[in-house]
Amino acid sequence: MESVYAHIDANTQKYIDRLGEAIAIPSISGDASHRSDVFRMGAWLKTELVRLGFSAIEEHLPGKQTLQGHELDLPPVVLATFGEDNNKPTVLVYGHYDVQPALKDDGWKYEPFQMVHEKETGRIYGRGSTDDKAPILSWLWVVEAYKALGKELPVNLKVCFEGMEESGSEGLDDIIFKEADRYFKNVDCVCISDNYWLGTKKPCLTYGLRGVSYFMLEIHGPAKDLHSGVFGGTVHEPMTDLIHIMSKLVSPDGKILIPGIYDDVAPVTEDENKLYQGLDFTLTDIHNATESETTIHESVRDTLMHRWRFPSLSLHGIEGAFYAPGAKTVIPAKVIGKFSIRSVPNQTPERIAEIVKTHVESEFKKLKSRNTLKFEAPQGGKCWVADVNNWNFVAARSAIEKVFKTSPDLTREGGSIPVTLTFQEALNKSVLLLPMGRSDDGAHSTNEKIDLFNYIEGIKLLATYLEEVAAVPK
Numbered sequence: 001m002e003s004v005y006a007h008i009d010a011n012t013q014k015y016i017d018r019l020g021e022a023i024a025i026p027s028i029s030g031d032a033s034h035r036s037d038v039f040r041m042g043a044w045l046k047t048e049l050v051r052l053g054f055s056a057i058e059e060h061l062p063g064k065q066t067l068q069g070h071e072l073d074l075p076p077v078v079l080a081t082f083g084e085d086n087n088k089p090t091v092l093v094y095g096h097y098d099v100q101p102a103l104k105d106d107g108w109k110y111e112p113f114q115m116v117h118e119k120e121t122g123r124i125y126g127r128g129s130t131d132d133k134a135p136i137l138s139w140l141w142v143v144e145a146y147k148a149l150g151k152e153l154p155v156n157l158k159v160c161f162e163g164m165e166e167s168g169s170e171g172l173d174d175i176i177f178k179e180a181d182r183y184f185k186n187v188d189c190v191c192i193s194d195n196y197w198l199g200t201k202k203p204c205l206t207y208g209l210r211g212v213s214y215f216m217l218e219i220h221g222p223a224k225d226l227h228s229g230v231f232g233g234t235v236h237e238p239m240t241d242l243i244h245i246m247s248k249l250v251s252p253d254g255k256i257l258i259p260g261i262y263d264d265v266a267p268v269t270e271d272e273n274k275l276y277q278g279l280d281f282t283l284t285d286i287h288n289a290t291e292s293e294t295t296i297h298e299s300v301r302d303t304l305m306h307r308w309r310f311p312s313l314s315l316h317g318i319e320g321a322f323y324a325p326g327a328k329t330v331i332p333a334k335v336i337g338k339f340s341i342r343s344v345p346n347q348t349p350e351r352i353a354e355i356v357k358t359h360v361e362s363e364f365k366k367l368k369s370r371n372t373l374k375f376e377a378p379q380g381g382k383c384w385v386a387d388v389n390n391w392n393f394v395a396a397r398s399a400i401e402k403v404f405k406t407s408p409d410l411t412r413e414g415g416s417i418p419v420t421l422t423f424q425e426a427l428n429k430s431v432l433l434l435p436m437g438r439s440d441d442g443a444h445s446t447n448e449k450i451d452l453f454n455y456i457e458g459i460k461l462l463a464t465y466l467e468e469v470a471a472v473p474k
C-alpha cells in the first residue's frame with residue numbers, strides 16, 4: 001500500500017481544494033429555497049464519477065415532496081459502478097451529499113459555505129466538511145489514486161449517494177428495495193462512512209445507530225398576529241398552549257414524559273455491560289465536544305448508554321415565534337413546535353408515533369383551549385444494531401490497525417442513518433459504519449470541521465479497507 005499512501009499524501013492540496021468546491025454548494029435538503037443547490041451538488045458528483053471512469057451511472061428520482069408550501073422534486077439518488085469482475089467481491093458504499101442548514105449569524109467564525117483550512121490547527125471548516133462531504137469524496141479519491149498509479153482496484157465498487165439524508169431519506173427505501181435484485185444484485189457487503197469517532201484520538205468501528213422520529217405540533221388560533229396589550233388575557237394564545245404541551249414531553253434531566261415510551265426498550269444484558277469497559281472515552285471528551293460542562297450523567301457508562309441504547313427526546317424549535325432582537329409585543333397567530341425522539345431496540349417508529357400522538361392530544365385537551373392543534377410525524381427512521389462477527393468487520397478492523405497502528409473501539413452512534421437497516425434487510429448483507437471524523441467535529445452545529453489528518457488518513461483507511469475486504473477469508 002506504500003505507493004497508494006504516498007500518492008494520497010502527495011495529492012493533499014488537491015483533496016482540500018475539491019472539498020472546498022463541494023462545501024461551496026449549500027446543498028441544504030431541509031430548506032426549499034436551496035433545493036436547486038442540492039441538485040447542483042448531485043450533478044457535481046456525477047461529473048466526478050464520469051471523469052473517474054465509473055460505469056452504469058444512474059440517477060434515480062424518488063418523486064416529489066411538499067416542503068414549506070412548495071411542491072419540490074426530490075434530489076436524485078446517484079448510483080455508479082467501478083469494476084465488474086466476477087472474481088472480485090463487490091462493496092457498496094453509501095453517503096449523502098445534502099447538509100444541515102447553517103448561517104454565519106448562528107455563531108460561525110467563518111462563512112459556513114466557504115471552506116477555510118486553518119493551517120495552524122490543521123482544521124478544515126465548512127458546513128458538510130465532516131457530514132458527509134469529505135467521506136463521500138474520499139471514496140472517489142481512492143479510485144482516482146488507483147487509476148493514477150495504474151493499479152487495479154481489489155474489489156468492484158458500487159456507490160449510492162443520496163441528497164435527502166438530513167431530511168428523512170424520503171423515497172430512498174423504495175429505490176433500494178426495487179433495485180435489490182438488479183443494481184445491488186452482486187453486492188457482498190456495505191460500508192457507510194457517515195459518523196464520528198467516540199473521542200478525538202482513537203479510530204472506531206460502529207455497529208449500532210439510534211432511529212429518529214420527527215414531530216411537528218402546529219397550533220393556530222387567531223387569523224393574524226395580535227397586539228398583546230389589546231388582546232392579551234382575552235384570547236387563547238397559541239404559543240402558551242404550545243409551550244405547555246412541549247413542557248410535558250421531557251424533563252430537564254432527560255427523562256421522556258410520554259407514557260409507554262420506555263415499554264419496548266430492550267433490557268441491558270450482562271454481556272452488553274462489558275462492552276462499556278475499556279473504551280477510550282472520558283467525560284472530558286464530551287465536555288470538549290460541547291465546549292461546556294453541562295453533562296447530565298456522572299459516569300462514562302451512563303453517559304454512553306443514554307447516547308447509544310436509551311431513547312432521548314430533544315426540543316428543536318418553534319416556527320412562528322418571535323425571535324428577533326427587540327421587545328415586540330406580539331401574540332403569534334400560529335406556531336409550530338418541533339421535536340424528535342431518538343429510538344432504540346426494540347422500539348418502532350410506528351408505535352412511537354402512535355403514543356406521542358395520544359399523549360400530545362390528551363395534554364392539549366386538558367387545556368380546554370379554543371385553538372386548533374395539528375399533529376404531524378413527517379419522518380420515522382429505524383434504529384440498527386449489527387453482528388460484528390463477520391468478515392466485513394474483520395476487514396475494517398484490520399484496515400484500521402494497518403493505517404492507525406491501533407485497534408479500534410467498537411462503538412454505537414447516538415445519531416441516525418435511516419438507510420442502514422434498509423440495506424441490511426433489502427440485501428441481506430453485512431453493513432458496517434467506518435467513521436472518518438472526530439467527536440468534536442461539530443456536525444449539525446456551528447463551526448463544523450474535519451481535521452486534515454482525519455481526511456487524509458481517512459482516504460488511506462478506505463483504500464486499505466477495500467484491500468482487506470478482498471483479502472479476508474469469507
Ligand SMILES: C[C@H](N)C(=O)N[C@@H](Cc1c[nH]cn1)C(=O)O
Pocket residue numbers: 131132165166167168194195212379381414415416417418443
Ligand atoms: C449520523 C448522520 N451523519 C446524521 O447526521 N444523521 C441525521 C439524520 C437525520 C436528520 N433528520 C432526520 N434524520 C441525524 O442523526 O440527525
Ligand SMILES: [Zn+2]
Pocket residue numbers: 096131132165194
Ligand atoms: Zn450524515
Ligand SMILES: [Zn+2]
Pocket residue numbers: 100131166443444
Ligand atoms: Zn447529519
